[in-house]
Structure formats: C-alpha cells, structure tokens
Amino acid sequence: MFSFIEVLPLVLLILESIEQRRLIKAHQEFKYGLAYTYVIGAAFWNFVGAGVFGGGTLNAPLVNYYEHGTFLTLNHAHTALFGAFGLLGIGLIYFCLRYVAGDRYAFKEGPGYTAFWLYNGGLVLWVALNFFPIGWAQLNAVFEHGLAYARSPTFYNTVSIWQWLRIFGDVVFAFGALLMAFDFIMKLWPLFPEHIKRPIAAPVPSETASSAPGAAARTAVRRPAAQQHADV
Numbered sequence: 001m002f003s004f005i006e007v008l009p010l011v012l013l014i015l016e017s018i019e020q021r022r023l024i025k026a027h028q029e030f031k032y033g034l035a036y037t038y039v040i041g042a043a044f045w046n047f048v049g050a051g052v053f054g055g056g057t058l059n060a061p062l063v064n065y066y067e068h069g070t071f072l073t074l075n076h077a078h079t080a081l082f083g084a085f086g087l088l089g090i091g092l093i094y095f096c097l098r099y100v101a102g103d104r105y106a107f108k109e110g111p112g113y114t115a116f117w118l119y120n121g122g123l124v125l126w127v128a129l130n131f132f133p134i135g136w137a138q139l140n141a142v143f144e145h146g147l148a149y150a151r152s153p154t155f156y157n158t159v160s161i162w163q164w165l166r167i168f169g170d171v172v173f174a175f176g177a178l179l180m181a182f183d184f185i186m187k188l189w190p191l192f193p194e195h196i197k198r199p200i201a202a203p204v205p206s207e208t209a210s211s212a213p214g215a216a217a218r219t220a221v222r223r224p225a226a227q228q229h230a231d232v
C-alpha cells in the first residue's frame with residue numbers, strides 16, 4: 001500500500017519545476033515550453049494513472065484480489081505507461097530538438113502542442129468511454145460470478161457498445177501520433193546532410209554540384225566501395 005506514496009516526491013518536484021520556470025521567465029525567454037508541457041503532462045498522468053488508478057484504485061487488497069486482468073488493469077496500465085513514461089519520452093525528444101535548433105532556424109511549437117492535446121484527449125476518451133464503463137462492470141462480474149465468467153465472451157457481449165466506443169479515443173490518439181511523427185520529420189529536416197536530401201529533392205545541375213559546399217563529401221560517399229577500400 002505504501003508504494004502509493006512513490007507518486008508524492010514527483011508532485012513535489014513538479015511544484016519546484018513550476019517555480020523554476022516562473023523564475024526563468026521573469027528574467028529571460030523560456031525556450032523549452034513545449035518540452036516542459038509534455039513533462040508536466042507526464043507528471044499529471046503519473047499522479048492520476050499510477051497514483052489514483054494504480055495505487056488508489058487497484059492496490060487495496062480486497063479490490064486487488066479480484067480485479068487482475070480486467071479493464072481496470074488496462075485503465076491503470078495505459079494511463080501510467082503512456083501518460084507517465086510516453087509523454088516524458090516525447091518531452092525529452094522535443095527538448096533535444098529545441099536544443100539542436102537553437103537560434104539557427106525557426107522552431108514551430110504549434111504541431112507539438114496540438115499533438116499533446118490529442119494524446120491527452122485520446123487517453124481521457126479511453127478512460128471515459130471504454131476502460132471505466134467496462135472495468136467496473138467487470139469487477140462486479142468477478143465478485144458475483146468469478147473471473148472465468150468476467151473474461152468470457154458472455155460477459156463481453158453485455159458491454160459491446162463500450163467496446164465499440166473505444167474507437168473515438170483510438171482515432172483522436174492516432175491523429176496525435178501522426179501529427180507528431182510529421183512534426184519530428186519537419187524538425188529533423190534541417191539536420192539532414194545534403195547527400196541524404198538530394199535523392200528526394202530536385203536534381204542539382206552538375207556544375208553547381210561540384211562547386212557547392214559539401215560536394216567533396218558527396219563525391220566520397222558516391223565512390224564505389226572497392227575504390228574506398230583501396231584508399232585505406
């Protein structure tokens with residue numbers, strides 16, 4: 001039961017990070033707002049997904065004895081794993097992308113914020129339209145008829161409307177993932193070396209190509225492997 005308390009230090013760290021951000025913003029521009037938002041989202045879901053839906057909901061021995069393998073497990077697992085670690089990982093990626101961009105090229109935050117809200121919306125829709133309505137009914141079914149019945153098609157057929165309603169969360173979440181993937185590619189694009197961009201972009205006239213910066217490196221890449229070995 002005490003493992004529930006593991007969430008509390010994180011809450012304290014978040015309060016500290018909010019204070020630090022406020023201090024930075026008082027003196028200079030805060031450039032890592034997008035990464036910061038994802039980390040705060042991770043902290044929120046760590047509290048709700050791990051703390052409330054894990055420690056608060058599943059961990060009490062009387063509930064824990066019955067609920068294994070129900071949609072309440074699914075509820076905790078999705079919100080804790082994606083909410084706490086998924087958002088944290090994405091926040092770290094955005095932090096690195098922002099750092100690499102520096103002041104060298106524009107860093108648009110809009111798509112990242114939209115993806116963030118799509119992810120969160122998807123999680124909330126899963127909880128509200130799928131995990132909770134099925135999970136609590138399933139827990140009740142375990143109490144009354146046992147786990148075998150609660151996991152049988154006979155039980156699942158009684159909640160099929162909620163199974164179908166999961167599609168809303170899936171679609172919203174999937175849009176977030178697609179948008180984020182596109183955003184990553186756009187933000188990585190300026191970092192691609194010329195010789196990776198070249199086959200995709202329009203062909204460059206040969207004279208310009210030989211005098212362009214990086215041409216020597218491209219020539220080296222295009223040399224036959226046998227010749228490159230001979231150089232060594």
Ligand code: HEM
Nearest residue numbers: 003004050054055058059067068069070073077080081084
């Ligand atoms: C970010 C932290 C956490 C993550 C990522 C996480 C993730 C998971 C996952 C993926 C499962 C499903 C395992 C399976 O069925 O194979 C699970 C189960 C479980 N977790 Fe967590 N968890 C976290 C924190 C916690 C905390 C703090 C507690 C309670 C204090 C907790 C209590 C449980 C319990 C009781 C189960 C078993 C549920 C069942 O079998 O039905 N978890 N967790």
